[in-house]
Amino acid sequence: MTRVISVSGKGGTGKTTIAALILKVMVDVGKYNILAVDADPDTNLPDVLNIEVHKTVGEAANELKKKIEQGSLSYGISKRDLLEGWVYSTLIEEEGFDLLVMGRTEGEGCYCYVNSILTRILDTIISNYDIVLMDMEAGLEHLSRRTDKNVDTMLIVTDPSKMGFKTAKRIKELAKEVHIEIKDFYLIGNKFPLNFEEKFAEIARSIGIKPAGIVPEDPYIYEYNLNGKSLFNLPSEAPALQAVKKIVNKIGLV
Numbered sequence: 001m002t003r004v005i006s007v008s009g010k011g012g013t014g015k016t017t018i019a020a021l022i023l024k025v026m027v028d029v030g031k032y033n034i035l036a037v038d039a040d041p042d043t044n045l046p047d048v049l050n051i052e053v054h055k056t057v058g059e060a061a062n063e064l065k066k067k068i069e070q071g072s073l074s075y076g077i078s079k080r081d082l083l084e085g086w087v088y089s090t091l092i093e094e095e096g097f098d099l100l101v102m103g104r105t106e107g108e109g110c111y112c113y114v115n116s117i118l119t120r121i122l123d124t125i126i127s128n129y130d131i132v133l134m135d136m137e138a139g140l141e142h143l144s145r146r147t148d149k150n151v152d153t154m155l156i157v158t159d160p161s162k163m164g165f166k167t168a169k170r171i172k173e174l175a176k177e178v179h180i181e182i183k184d185f186y187l188i189g190n191k192f193p194l195n196f197e198e199k200f201a202e203i204a205r206s207i208g209i210k211p212a213g214i215v216p217e218d219p220y221i222y223e224y225n226l227n228g229k230s231l232f233n234l235p236s237e238a239p240a241l242q243a244v245k246k247i248v249n250k251i252g253l254v
């Protein structure tokens with residue numbers, strides 16, 4: 001059985017950073033077959049992991065749409081098989097995990113057909129892994145587009161701001177409204193002073209989301225980001241990494 005975990009929340013709260021650190025903790029455990037999915041059209045996860053991306057899933061889907069429009073597809077090969085091959089070729093194999101970068105699809109016209117075969121292809125890919133970890137785009141849009149439809153555990157990241165908590169609450173409500181069945185919701189407080197743990201937990205409960213824990217502001221993260229170094233190379237004493245490890249264990253992600 002595949003366990004799908006997603007990381008969502010308001011813009012700039014640290015979703016991509018937290019997703020990368022969770023991924024590192026899971027890969028270090030070494031027991032799982034893991035797929036990381038960058039589901040943000042802005043594509044940031046490969047940046048913080050210092051991974052080069054040659055082609056995104058969105059680009060592959062756009063190519064198929066274009067070929068259908070131009071009528072330039074050769075007979076005898078099914079569109080599903082063609083797209084499946086292209087999507088598999090975008091998978092990036094790293095040590096300890098694979099990475100799938102969704103990127104952007106062009107929005108013009110009705111591409112329901114291509115989107116529906118793409119959905120089926122992605123469902124098949126996901127089923128090949130023990131754990132799928134998704135870095136979502138900011139805000140609520142992914143819920144209405146049902147990018148989260150397979151998610152079992154949703155981790156919502158907030159910074160120490162009223163707006164961050166408000167978005168978190170709205171994400172949980174909207175998931176219910178659009179009938180996405182998520183088993184567990186947890187709130188992660190990022191860039192919180194460590195003496196705010198109790199206050200954070202209190203606010204999390206007041207908005208109906210289980211507190212997973214807080215992650216402090218960590219100078220290592222600035223340094224690695226500015227110098228283009230992969231967060232996978234953070235030293236084990238990095239405070240944010242230690243905090244994420246504690247969270248991963250506490251909520252039973254590994």
Ligand SMILES: Nc1ncnc2c1ncn2[C@@H]1O[C@H](COP(=O)(O)OP(=O)(O)OP(=O)(O)O)[C@@H](O)[C@H]1O
Pocket residue numbers: 010011012013014015016017018040044136137138190191215216217218219221222225240
């Ligand atoms: N715990 C932390 N300590 C220090 N810097 C952090 C921490 N968490 C995130 N950052 C920094 O904050 C910025 C925003 O983080 P990140 O890109 O992870 O947020 P995001 O929620 O994914 O943003 P977006 O909504 O654009 O996808 C980045 O520059 C990142 O390096």
Ligand SMILES: [Mg+2]
Pocket residue numbers: 015016017040044135136
């Ligand atoms: Mg991000």
